[in-house]
Amino acid sequence: MPGPIVVVTMGPVAYLDHAASTPMRAEAVEAMRPFLSDVFANPSGSHSAARAAKTALEEAREDVASLMGARPGEVVFTAGGSEGDNLAVKGAAWAARDSGGGDGVVVSGIEHKAVLGAAERLERQGYRVAVVAADIDGAVDLDALAAVIDERTAVVSVMTVNNETGVIQPLDAVARLVREHAPRALLHTDAVQAPQWIDVAEATAAADLVAISGHKFGGPKGVGALVHRDECALVPLVEGGGHESGLRAGTQNVAGIVALAAALRVTHERRAEETERIASLRDRLEQGLTSSIPDAIVNGDVHHRVQGITHLAFPGVEAEALLLLLDREGVCAASGSACSSGAVDPSHVLVAMGMPRDRALASIRLSLGYASNASDVERALEVIPRAVGSLRGARTIGA
Amino acid sequence: MARVLVAMSGGVDSSVAAALLVEAGHDVTGVTLKLWGGEGESRCCSVVDVEDARRVAAQLDIPHYVFNFADEFERRVVAPYVDAYSEGRTPNPCVECNRTMKWGRLLERAVETGFDRIATGHHARIVETPDGHALLRGRDPEKDQSYVLYMLGRSELSRTLLPVGALTKQQVRSRAKRLGLRTADKSDSQDTCFVSRAGRSAFIAARVGSIPGPIVDTTGTVLGKHGGIHEFTVGQRRGLGVAVGERRYVVEVDAETATVTVGECGSLLRDEVRISDLDFVAGRPVDGARVLAQMRAHGAAVPARLERDLVRFDSPQPRVAPGQVVALYDGDRVIGGGVAA
Numbered sequence: 001m002p003g004p005i006v007v008v009t010m011g012p013v014a015y016l017d018h019a020a021s022t023p024m025r026a027e028a029v030e031a032m033r034p035f036l037s038d039v040f041a042n043p044s045g046s047h048s049a050a051r052a053a054k055t056a057l058e059e060a061r062e063d064v065a066s067l068m069g070a071r072p073g074e075v076v077f078t079a080g081g082s083e084g085d086n087l088a089v090k091g092a093a094w095a096a097r098d099s100g101g102g103d104g105v106v107v108s109g110i111e112h113k114a115v116l117g118a119a120e121r122l123e124r125q126g127y128r129v130a131v132v133a134a135d136i137d138g139a140v141d142l143d144a145l146a147a148v149i150d151e152r153t154a155v156v157s158v159m160t161v162n163n164e165t166g167v168i169q170p171l172d173a174v175a176r177l178v179r180e181h182a183p184r185a186l187l188h189t190d191a192v193q194a195p196q197w198i199d200v201a202e203a204t205a206a207a208d209l210v211a212i213s214g215h216k217f218g219g220p221k222g223v224g225a226l227v228h229r230d231e232c233a234l235v236p237l238v239e240g241g242g243h244e245s246g247l248r249a250g251t252q253n254v255a256g257i258v259a260l261a262a263a264l265r266v267t268h269e270r271r272a273e274e275t276e277r278i279a280s281l282r283d284r285l286e287q288g289l290t291s292s293i294p295d296a297i298v299n300g301d302v303h304h305r306v307q308g309i310t311h312l313a314f315p316g317v318e319a320e321a322l323l324l325l326l327d328r329e330g331v332c333a334a335s336g337s338a339c340s341s342g343a344v345d346p347s348h349v350l351v352a353m354g355m356p357r358d359r360a361l362a363s364i365r366l367s368l369g370y371a372s373n374a375s376d377v378e379r380a381l382e383v384i385p386r387a388v389g390s391l392r393g394a395r396t397i398g399a
Numbered sequence: 400m401a402r403v404l405v406a407m408s409g410g411v412d413s414s415v416a417a418a419l420l421v422e423a424g425h426d427v428t429g430v431t432l433k434l435w436g437g438e439g440e441s442r443c444c445s446v447v448d449v450e451d452a453r454r455v456a457a458q459l460d461i462p463h464y465v466f467n468f469a470d471e472f473e474r475r476v477v478a479p480y481v482d483a484y485s486e487g488r489t490p491n492p493c494v495e496c497n498r499t500m501k502w503g504r505l506l507e508r509a510v511e512t513g514f515d516r517i518a519t520g521h522h523a524r525i526v527e528t529p530d531g532h533a534l535l536r537g538r539d540p541e542k543d544q545s546y547v548l549y550m551l552g553r554s555e556l557s558r559t560l561l562p563v564g565a566l567t568k569q570q571v572r573s574r575a576k577r578l579g580l581r582t583a584d585k586s587d588s589q590d591t592c593f594v595s596r597a598g599r600s601a602f603i604a605a606r607v608g609s610i611p612g613p614i615v616d617t618t619g620t621v622l623g624k625h626g627g628i629h630e631f632t633v634g635q636r637r638g639l640g641v642a643v644g645e646r647r648y649v650v651e652v653d654a655e656t657a658t659v660t661v662g663e664c665g666s667l668l669r670d671e672v673r674i675s676d677l678d679f680v681a682g683r684p685v686d687g688a689r690v691l692a693q694m695r696a697h698g699a700a701v702p703a704r705l706e707r708d709l710v711r712f713d714s715p716q717p718r719v720a721p722g723q724v725v726a727l728y729d730g731d732r733v734i735g736g737g738v739a740a
Contacts, residue, residue, distance in 0.1 A: 321512050324428075324464055345467060394511035 013330045014379035018216075018308060018369030019163055019193060020334055024263070025218030025370070031262035032220065035255035042251050044243065053254050060261035067264050068210060069201025070227040076244045077225055077257050081192040082114035083237070084211030084226040087248065088188040089118040089157050091234030092209065093127055096154035098235065101184060104153035105129045108140040108169075109352030112190050115157045116348070128152070134353045137301035138167035146177050153182040160203045160210075161193040164349040164365055165300030166309025168198070175206040186232055192216055192224075195267050196369060197275055197306040208232050212264075214256060218370060219263035223256030267370075274370050279307035281377050282368050286310040288381040293388050299350065299363055308372075313363040317391045322364060325387040331380050335364045401515040402426045403560060404508075406501060407456065407463070409448030412520030412563050414455045414582040415571045419562040420518055421459050428514070429456040429463040432500065434472040435593045451582050458580065468504050475499040477593060484599070484629035485607045487652035488722030492591055493547045493696075502555050509558075516560050523548050523733075524564035525556050532556035534680060534733040539567035546696050549726040549736035550678040603629040612657025614639065617650065617666055628652050631659050633720035634667060650718065668715040672739050674708055674725050679735035691728040694719045694739070700728055708737070 015023075035056065041049035043057045058072070065072040078084045089105070096102055107119045109131045116131070123129040130148040134140050140158050149156060158174045161167070171189055178187045188209035191200055195217040204210050204227055213224040228234055231245070240249025267274075289312060290296045299311040314322065319335035326333050335347070350360035366380065403420050407413045407429045420427045431452040449465060456463035476495045483490035501519060509517045522537030523545040531553045537543040551559065563571050568587075575583035594602045603609075609627025616622055623640055625631065630638070635649045639661055648667050651660035672694070677683070684690070684705060691700035692710050702713040710725055719725060719739040726736035 318508075320464075320466055321508055324512050327462065327464075390513070391511055 012375075012379065013332060014376040014383075015332045015371070016366040016368060016376060016380060017332045017334050018196075018372065019166070019365065019367035021215045021221065022196075022218050022369045023371050024215075024220060024259070025266050027266045028214075028219050028259040028263040032255040032259035035258055039254070043254055044241070044251065056258050057252055057254050060257045063261040064225050064264060065227075067200065067261075067268050068212070068225070068227050069199075069204040070210075070229065073231060073245065074227050074229055075225055076228060076247045077223065077252055077260075078211070078248060079222050079253070080224040081112070081190065081211055081213030081216070083248075084192075084213070084224045085112060085114035085157075085188070085190050086118045087226055087234060087237050088186075088209040088211055088228070089115055089155055090122060091236065091247070092155040092186045092188065092232070093122050094235035095233040096184075096186075099233065102152035102154040102182070103127050104148075104150060104182075104185075105155055105157075106132065106145065106148050106153055107157040108132050108134060108145070108159065110134045110138065110140065110162050110164075110349045111157060111159055112163060112192065113348075115159070115188075115190055119157070127154075131352075134349075136354050137304075138162055138165040138299070138349075138353055139301060139304065140169055140174065142170060142173055142177065145174065146181065149177060149181040149185070151182055151184070153178075153185040155186050155188060156182070157188040157190065159193075160189045160191040160198065160200075161306050162300075162349060163193045164347055165311045165353075166193070166305040166367070167300045168304045168306060171203060171206045193306065195264060196271070196308065199268070199271070204229065214260035214263060217263055217267045219260040220256045223253050223260050225260065270370070275307045278368050278370070278372060281372055281374065282307055282310055284374075285366060285368070285377045285380055286312070288377070289384055292381070292385040296388075297359070299355070299359075300353075308368040309365060310367075311363060311365045313359045314388045315359065315362050317362050317388055319361055319364050321391055322387055325391070326383060329383040329387070331383045333364050333366050400424050400426060401560075402428075402513065403516045403518050404428050404430055404505070404512075404514040405518040405560075406505060406520075407431050407452035408520070408588075409451035409455075409582065409585075410520065410588060411575050411580070411582045411585050412522070412568075412571055414452070414520070414580045415566075415575050415578075416518055416520040416560075416562040417455065417459055417461065418574070418578050418580065420560065421461060423562075427459070427461045429453075429459075429461050430505070431463070431465050432505065433465055433467045433469055434476075434496070434500065435469060451585070455580055455582060458578075466505070466508060468500055471504055472496070472500060472593075475503075480591075481603050481606050483722050484603050485654070487628050487631075487654035489632045489720035490722045491547070491696075491724045492593075494550065494724050497547055498550050502551060502559070506555065506558065516558050518560040518562060520563050521548060521561050522564050522568070523561050525559060525561055531681060535564075536728075536731040536733075537561075537564040539569075541697075542568045544696075545728075545733050546693055546724065546726045549680075549724065549733050551680065551733075552678065553681055556680070600627070600630045603627075610657045612659065614659045614661060616647075617660060617662040622661065625659050628654055628657050628659060633718055664717075667717045669712075669718045670715050671709050671711045672716075672719045672725060674710060674737035675740050677708065677735060677737040680733055684734060689729075690734060691730070693726045693728065694723060700726075708740075 041053045043054040061072045061075050065075045105122050105127050119129045132144045186208040189207040191203045191210050192213045208229045210227040215221040236247045238249045295315050297313040346360050403425045405417045431449050453463050480490045480492045521544045522542040524535040536545045613621045614623045631649050647661040650662040688705050690705050692703040693700040704711045723739045727734040
């Protein structure tokens with residue numbers, strides 16, 4: 001018989017994993033509260049209780065649309081970033097086939113697994129799939145991209161911001177390439193890591209499809225949004241009662257959607273102020289680590305990355321061992337892309353950048369967010385150099 | 400109190416091992432080793448097992464991590480396993496996994512991250528004697544696993560805890576039930592963890608192909624054909640695919656000519672076995688020392704003398720397949736062992 005849920009409270013923790021998930025903003029928690037109790041009706045109903053839910057849902061849609069630079073009819077609510085990516089990539093590819101369009105799918109190798117997984121599935125369904133590498137600085141290789149986009153390409157997917165290195169991708173250049181080489185193709189961008197740092201409307205201006213996820217900017221988990229510009233043709237993943245303009249059946253997660261809208265609003269309003277503050281924290285952290293840890297390397301293009309991420313290699317150290325030591329000292333960090341089992345695989349992003357395997361396995365990501373403060377940075381600066389030093393020391397003695 | 404890193408496979412033995420360590424007041428951390436892809440037909444290292452381990456760790460209120468040793472496992476356990484079969488030998492991958500993964504990579508990782516000890520759910524006992532640490536058979540003779548730990552020296556033993564070795568399997572299960580551990584009724588693991596349900600033969604054939612050849616009797620007369628030598632192990636009786644009057648056993652597998660020789664039970668008997676890669680817990684015993692030799696994971700130990708690299712049996716024994724482990728005991732105490740030549 002399962003026991004009660006035990007909430008483990010810990011000592012002082014420096015949470016440096018905002019790229020994985022952020023704490024919810026108070027405004028988002030507040031916004032969703034009525035929809036967890038009083039306002040519970042199905043927004044598709046035709047009575048007064050349903051209308052209250054429907055109104056909240058559509059107001060949230062208008063809000064999200066305006067914040068993402070789209071029209072309300074162009075916003076589909078999803079259950080998160082992975083669903084948005086799948087709906088965009090598969091939905092666009094399937095729609096192209098249905099309308100006698102192209103069968104080509106082009107994705108960058110540094111995409112989130114949701115995009116890569118969707119592309120693999122399409123390949124098994126007979127689509128021609130090309131995966132384009134990135135350069136060692138972490139940006140998609142535009143020449144390689146140009147070489148594989150042709151008039152038979154149905155969908156191209158290049159993310160707005162990479163989730164591991166934080167490198168901002170040249171989306172405008174990608175959009176030009178697509179218009180030039182494949183005017184009928186749709187461009188999807190996974191903008192899941194973007195909202196805290198970049199006005200998502202800029203991504204929407206460049207792309208046809210834009211996916212975001214609530215919990216990356218202070219909203220709840222399990223809710224996201226996909227913009228599809230000009231209501232471009234998509235085949236839905238989930239069929240049913242015609243919700244979300246027939247693109248995503250299922251009673252909407254009203255509480256989550258309302259909270260996502262609130263979080264996106266606050267994130268947008270405070271972006272300039274928050275990013276400036278976070279940038280100075282991140283710079284202090286990065287400078288502190290690179291100056292106190294011999295041979296530390298910053299991965300990715302430091303001139304084209306978001307303000308919250310530093311991705312570092314400590315040669316001679318295994319990230320898995322380092323993360324254990326950091327966790328023991330209350331520093332939450334990440335490495336590679338944690339799979340469902342929790343094992344750390346060598347990061348496919350770093351591999352796609354052409355990084356040597358040893359350096360990839362010696363790399364960790366520290367990601368800050370709106371909730372980060374100076375004491376997190378001080379704690380990390382105290383713990384990380386010591387942990388790296390002790391691992392290197394153990395290796396030297398063992399050798 | 401020690402800082403202990405316990406390897407948790409998601410099975411009942413290692414779950415109870417972790418629980419006993421916590422009860423004993425140690426500072427315990429759980430780790431699950433990801434050794435294999437975790438996808439496909441083999442259920443080894445599956446997400447379900449990792450999740451079981453994680454949930455048990457949460458129940459015990461200890462941290463839990465996953466270490467990804469899949470690359471090294473492939474290189475140091477799986478590849479040699481495939482090579483051995485394709486060379487006509489019979490490997491013991493559990494022994495190689497213990498040697499290179501648990502008491503190799505894991506112990507190394509544990510030391511560098513500040514742990515005093517590693518622990519596993521193996522059924523064997525470690526005791527401190529005036530001469531140093533010693534390895535004894537587990538309390539439950541049916542479940543004893545000291546055979547696959549013969550290679551542990553004093554240094555490894557001094558940094559290892561085997562908490563369930565003092566219990567019978569039944570006691571382990573009832574302890575797990577009493578603690579309400581979700582793994583209490585999980586079935587025991589069987590066979591080679593990374594080999595899928597399709598079986599060893601298909602696994603090896605998929606990697607290195609199979610070379611068919613003749614099946615002959617001890618006089619060289621051809622009795623039939625086989626699909627690949629990796630399907631045969633010295634001592635094997637089933638699945639020979641030749642119809643002869645009496646029972647026939649594989650007595651020889653020759654990789655060079657892909658020939659499998661079969662014979663009567665009597666032609667398998669040997670007075671001795673030569674062993675290589677000898678490891679001793681606490682130094683080599685004197686030449687001619689009396690030992691008990693165990694040639695299979697759950698086989699009986701038979702009296703013998705150890706003379707240099709020869710184990711001479713008191714009475715003839717069925718031939719030990721080349722590649723199999725011969726573990727040597729003094730009573731219940733492991734002396735060491737090696738690999739049959």
